[in-house]
Amino acid sequence: MSDRLETELVTKALKQALYNRKTNKDLMFHSDRGTQYTSNEFKELANRHGITLSMSAKGRCYDNAVAESFFHTLKTEEVHLSNYRIREEAKTSIFEYVEIFYNRKRLHSTLGYVSPIDFEAAWNCTAERVI
Template sequence: MVCSMSRKGNCWDNAPTESWFNSFKNERVFGERFVTRDAMKAAAFEYIEVFYNRKRLHSTLGYTSPAGFLKDWINTREEEKQVA
């Protein structure tokens, strides 16, 4: 992960990143102690790849998971191709 920094007085660039890190810290990291860096990396990978991208509901996607949203989008595109 790369730290994101914007220019002084330009707070909007970092809003999505700050929101994501807030979710990550509150839903996965808060209150947990990791013995090794590898344990932390494994927990971060599990959170992102298993939970956040596949199961967690996102309000900006109509309260579906990113994987579900992508599946619905692909199905819609295929239906549009069949009609055309």
């Protein structure tokens, strides 16, 4: 979490995702056209890992609807209901919301009313059977 949109934040997040997921599958990273995503450093990192970059068309928030929906939900269910006293409290609370509740327990209508963790596990089982 940062108080500014910067390349370092998104490159660290991508490195963390690559480390945690350890996948060799073809990957695509979709984002808006923020300067942190169009920076040479970020593009080079993605290229080194064979990641295809995809960006929304200028002024088309619907191209990034999944991310927009996530942030709306985060604000509605967590941020606007909380009164954080310090940044660390906000970081901890938002981390717990995303990692403990949103990804593991919250049912998502677009995923057939299962959690993202359960959806991904089922997807991986199906993909392994196909291969």
